[in-house]
Amino acid sequence: xxxxxxxxxxxTPAAAAFLDRLGGEESxxxxxxLLADHYWAMSVDIGKCIGCGNCVRACARENGVPKGYFRTxxxxxxxxGYPSEHPEVDSPNGGFDGFPGKNRPGSKSFFVPKLCNHCAxxxxxxxxxxxxxxxxxxxxxxxxxxxxxGCRYCVQACPYGCRYIDPPRQTVDKCTLCYxxxxxxxxxACCETCPxxxxxxxxxxxxxDPIHEFLRTNSVQVLKPHMATGSKVYYKDLDQSVR
Amino acid sequence: MKDAAHLLRLAGLFAAGIVIFLLIxxxxxxxxFGQYGHFRPGAMDAVRARPMTYAGRTTCEMCHEGQLKLxxxxxxxxxxxxxxxxxxxxxxxxxxxxxxxxxxPHLLCPVCHEANSAKPKGFPQVAAKEHSGGEECxxxxxxxxxxxxx
Numbered sequence: 001x002x003x004x005x006x007x008x009x010x011x012t013p014a015a016a017a018f019l020d021r022l023g024g025e026e027s028x029x030x031x032x033x034l035l036a037d038h039y040w041a042m043s044v045d046i047g048k049c050i051g052c053g054n055c056v057r058a059c060a061r062e063n064g065v066p067k068g069y070f071r072t073x074x075x076x077x078x079x080x081g082y083p084s085e086h087p088e089v090d091s092p093n094g095g096f097d098g099f100p101g102k103n104r105p106g107s108k109s110f111f112v113p114k115l116c117n118h119c120a121x122x123x124x125x126x127x128x129x130x131x132x133x134x135x136x137x138x139x140x141x142x143x144x145x146x147x148x149x150g151c152r153y154c155v156q157a158c159p160y161g162c163r164y165i166d167p168p169r170q171t172v173d174k175c176t177l178c179y180x181x182x183x184x185x186x187x188x189a190c191c192e193t194c195p196x197x198x199x200x201x202x203x204x205x206x207x208x209d210p211i212h213e214f215l216r217t218n219s220v221q222v223l224k225p226h227m228a229t230g231s232k233v234y235y236k237d238l239d240q241s242v243r
Numbered sequence: 244m245k246d247a248a249h250l251l252r253l254a255g256l257f258a259a260g261i262v263i264f265l266l267i268x269x270x271x272x273x274x275x276f277g278q279y280g281h282f283r284p285g286a287m288d289a290v291r292a293r294p295m296t297y298a299g300r301t302t303c304e305m306c307h308e309g310q311l312k313l314x315x316x317x318x319x320x321x322x323x324x325x326x327x328x329x330x331x332x333x334x335x336x337x338x339x340x341x342x343x344x345x346x347x348p349h350l351l352c353p354v355c356h357e358a359n360s361a362k363p364k365g366f367p368q369v370a371a372k373e374h375s376g377g378e379e380c381x382x383x384x385x386x387x388x389x390x391x392x393x
Contacts, residue, residue, distance in 0.1 A: 134282035144286035
């Protein structure tokens with residue numbers, strides 16, 4: 001068979017398409033969990049948080065978070081007066097051991113649980129040079145530990161301070177919103193153990209989820225709204241002093 | 244045709260280059276990359292593969308009906324079992340050989356109920372040591388239905 005220029009022109013792209021098909025086999029999701037059916041978020045009711053630290057301990061146990069590192073933590077705010085430019089904030093060991101009782105007469109005190117906000121327009125995803133941090137179709141921000149270089153760009157980019165470098169691996173780690181649990185129909189470890197229901201996992205794509213009622217009927221705010229991160233952790237009755 | 248030989252050689256080189264590029268690309272680009280975005284879908288599966296430590300309240304309810312009924316009549320009705328009893332996925336998986344250790348009331352109860360000015364108003368709080376006078380919490384309170392009887 002003689003190779004004419006015409007034949008070559010036809011054959012080259014055909015071979016390319018064939019090879020590309022060989023390489024790009026789609027990975028199949030392991031279970032019945034359908035990415036398109038969910039869009040995860042969380043609601044936090046400040047008025048219900050008692051600062052017990054159950055969420056912090058449960059998160060550490062469920063996800064094997066190293067000591068001294070936190071995927072979720074609780075802050076105690078004490079606001080002496082307004083304008084509250086510099087509220088007093090403490091979080092001893094992230095709230096892991098609870099908060100020793102302190103009476104600050106005349107000041108307003110409350111607890112603020114914090115975790116990754118699983119932003120829809122996440123700054124950490126934008127800065128990752130290797131695409132190791134990504135937003136999933138079901139609304140989570142996750143890390144591909146096999147591709148993370150440990151460059152720490154995302155640690156700096158996260159305006160909420162939710163990322164840390166996992167000491168043994170030297171790759172970044174963060175809250176996964178207990179993806180291994182919620183994809184099996186369970187709630188997150190922090191929500192599971194929150195005794196007052198201050199935290200609730202929410203699925204924005206589920207029309208029956210109480211989150212819709214929660215968002216409609218309450219004064220709801222996200223952290224650092226001016227940064228337009230598309231945060232999906234919705235705080236009820238968040239004080240303006242919270243940073 | 245004789246005049247076009249140099250062009251054919253060039254085209255052949257290009258074709259070989261493209262094939263080599265595609266072969267290398269096939270090796271380097273992970274499976275499914277770009278399916279959902281600029282990332283490897285396998286990373287999602289890797290995160291999902293983690294085993295659970297907390298079994299979840301619905302799992303507990305499957306066996307512990309009695310406690311559930313009592314719990315539902317009191318103020319702790321909405322509290323998850325593992326909020327107090329700790330992670331029990333192992334126990335749920337093998338209840339015959341793994342027995343959970345009961346929490347110590349005077350250490351556990353104050354985790355939530357020790358008075359703190361930052362706790363929301365209306366949440367029941369006590370200065371545990373003064374309140375109990377050295378007695379164990381469970382002397383008066385049943386943790387599954389905490390209101391003292393009589």
